[in-house]
């Protein structure tokens with residue numbers, strides 16, 4: 212963001228706040244050149260976040276897709292729809308808060324894994340099996356050992 216006082220383009224974000232419906236982000240910034248503090252307002256449209264896939268293709272961030280993936284992995288598990296949506300929401304919020312307008316499907320997958328692991332180990336394993344492309348039962352055994360060790 213251009214500093215309104217000296218025109219410098221380097222600043223740091225001191226504070227990020229989201230409007231209730233999440234559509235407007237308010238950022239308190241400090242110019243690194245002159246120290247001037249100013250506030251910016253950004254309208255967030257989730258399709259502005261770009262996701263780079265493994266094959267290099269770029270697609271818009273899609274929260275529904277994350278929700279679908281988690282739903283598949285948590286079928287029959289004691290995980291509620293609300294918890295699933297919360298995971299997807301928290302990932303979206305994280306990307307917005309960090310100002311990450313470009314991310315990778317890898318990074319999103321890692322974030323889902325991390326959150327799912329805390330919620331339900333079985334759903335976590337299922338998600339891993341798809342995400343990391345498990346080839347046979349040994350992949351499962353190795354992951355289970357890792358989980359048990361923790």
Ligand SMILES: [Zn+2]
Nearest residue numbers: 214217242245
């Ligand atoms: Zn300045």
